[in-house]
Amino acid sequence: MYVCNCNGIREREVHQAAMDGADRACEVFQRQGCKAQCGRCVQEMQTFLNNVRNNVALAAE
Numbered sequence: 001m002y003v004c005n006c007n008g009i010r011e012r013e014v015h016q017a018a019m020d021g022a023d024r025a026c027e028v029f030q031r032q033g034c035k036a037q038c039g040r041c042v043q044e045m046q047t048f049l050n051n052v053r054n055n056v057a058l059a060a061e
Contacts, residue, residue: 003045006037014045018052025049 001011009032017028025045029035036042 003048004036004041006041007032007034009034009041009045011048014048015052018049019056022049023053 003009003011003014007029009028013032014028017031020031022028022031025036025042028045028049
């Protein structure tokens with residue numbers, strides 16, 4: 001599933017960025033070598049990053 005249609009960033013790429021330590025959407029864009037275009041994805045991407053981080057923290061407990 002695409003998270004960012006403008007840059008073609010998929011959910012799995014956001015997940016991998018989160019697993020590699022990305023905490024903010026701008027870090028995902030940097031890792032993909034692009035910038036936010038329309039910005040509609042930023043909130044969803046940030047929520048996804050937060051969810052991955054929380055899930056990893058829970059799994060470590």
